[in-house]
Amino acid sequence: MALHSDERPGRPIAKFESMLKTDDVYFFDAEDFEDIIHHYLNNGKVALAKKAIKIGLQQHPDSIQLKLLDIEVLVFQNNLDEAELLLDKLQLLDSSNEEIYIQRANIYSKKDNHEAAINLLYKALELSNNGYDIHSLLGMEYLFMDDFKMAQKSFMKCVEIDDHDYSSLYNVIYCFEFLENFDGAIHYLNEYLDRNPYCEVAWHQLGKQYFEKKMYPEALTAFDFAIISDDTFMGAYFEKGKVLERMGKYLEAIENYETTIEIEDPTSHAYLRIGKCYERLRNHDMAKFYYYQTVHEDPLLDKGWLAITDYYYKRRKYDKAFYYINKALNIDGENPSYWKKCAKINTALKKYDQADYAYKQAVDLGNYELTTWLKWAEVSQLNGDINSAIEILAQGREFFPESARLQYKMAGFQLLANDKINARITLIDALKNDIEKLFLFEEEFPQFADTDWTLNIIADIKRASR
Known part of the structure; x- marks a missing residue:
């Protein structure tokens, strides 16, 4: 027996869930079913939404809105062919x-x-009276296509329709940032704030744009206004702390980071920044304390382990540094800078085989910095493999063909390998490139610097350049 919804008190959702627990069948208006289905979809309860759709279509088989919700669920579950039919x-x-x-x-x-x-979305826009949701969908489609200018225009339309659509506001600023148009973002946010002067989100975003342009006083002012607008806005305190750090005001920065901890539960990122501030204040005990607090709060934050690594490396406690860099690598073994740090620590520990392996990992993962090639070659030479050292420098020259420092080192290594023909070619290249940096060769390879062989090459180059 079907009972009309008016015969039982309570909200449609409560009545619907009560109906599922009994053998009774309650009657609901189509609009009630729509509300019930939206409720379940918004809360991620797709199975219950599907039940509501099924019962709803049984009671209202001609309801286009219920059929559309049925299609929406089919699309969500990737049943695309059925949805199209x-x-x-x-x-x-x-x-x-x-x-x-x-x-x-x-x-x-x-x-x-x-x-x-x-x-299709533009066709829907022609039929729509509002278009807010459609502009948002258009923005996302343009983002999928990496068309950030059109995406930005679509999200701007959303903000025009609803000034409090902070999700679209964030997307507008994201597009400005991706296009590296920080001035455009600043202009847009200032116009927005003229209309909404107490919007903490906009002040926060404005502060971040000023920070990117290294306009620190302006950034500080923007974050202060964000805090005035909402004195519990944790993000504004955190960003203000970062600005104060850049300005060298470390004690004030610490105060702001501590405020974020007071507002919400402690975060590893706040502890890490406080530790960095104390280190710059040369309060090493407090720095170490907060670094350990960082990894205690979040053992999976690799930057926390790296901070502890650096702390011990600077103090030449290489065994401890080695222990902690491995903690970071266990979390993010694809980070080339961590492998480079590992290589430097192993070099300091005179574990040249391990250092060689670490430099290779760093390069394989995309670290092509000049110092990487130079230090890796030095490690190979210390390992007694001078030919590998020369080969490493040859690879480095592909990335830095004009580096005199690399050329002088390579010439020296070729001389160590008794390859005078190639050493002569490389030394001539280095001298032609930058004769003023000859001191690099003289300091690193004094055994070759004052020989007739070398002096004759230098004299030839000097004569040729007159």
């Missing part, structure tokens, strides 16, 4: 329904055909 049927009944085009656009988006999705 239902859309075809629905379009015959209501060809001017914007939601039909939106769901078709979602299907094309799922298939990575973003241009087709955009065309």
Whole structure:
């Protein structure tokens, strides 16, 4: 026996869940079913949403909105072919329904055909009275296509419609940042703040733009206004702390980081920044304390372990540094800078085999810095493998063909390998490149610097340059 919803008190959701627990069947208006389904979808309860759709369509088989919700769930679950068949049927009944085009656009988006999705969304926009949600979807489609200018325009439309749509505001600023148009972001945010002077989110974003442009006093002012607008806004205190750090005001920075800890539960990032401030204040005991607090709070924060590594490395406690760099590598073994740090520590420990391996890992992962090639070559030479050292420097020259420092080192290593022919060619290249840096060769290879062989090459180059 079906009971009308008016016969039982309570909200539609509570009544619907009560119905599921009994053998009774309650009657709901189509709008009630829509509310119930949206509730479950918003809370990630897809199975219950599907039950509501099924019962809803049994009671209201002609409801286009319920059919559209059915299609939305099918698209969400990647049942795209079934969803398209239902859309075809629905379009015959209501060809001017914007939601039909939106769901078709979602299907094309799922298939990575973003241009087709955009065309359908513009068709939906023509049929829409508001268009807010459609502009948001357009923005996301343009982001998928890496068209940041068009994405930005779409999200700007959302903000025009709803000044409090902070998600779209963030996306607008994200596009400015990706395009590295910090001046444009500053202008846009200032215009926005003229309309919404107490928006802490906008002040916070404005401060971040000033920070990127190294306009620290202006950034500080913006973060202060964010805090005035909302004195519990943790992000503003944290960013203000970063600005104060850059300005060398470490005690004030610490105060702001501590405020973030007071507002919410302690965060490893706040502890890490406090530790960095104390280290710059040369309060090493407090720095170490906060670094250990960092990894205690979040053992998976690799930057915390790296901070402890650096702390011990600077104090030449290489065994401890080695222990902690391995903690960082266990968390992020794909980070080339960590491998380079590991190589430097192993070199200090005179573990040249391990240092060689670490430098190779750093290069394989994309660290092509000049110092990496130079130090790796030195390690190979200390390992007694001079030919590998020369080969490493040859690879480095592919990235730094004009580096005199690299050329002088390579010439010296070739002489160590008794390869005078190639050493002569390399030394001539170095002298032609930058004769003023000859001292690098003289300091590192004094045994070759004052020989007739070397002096004759230098004299020839000097004569040729007159």
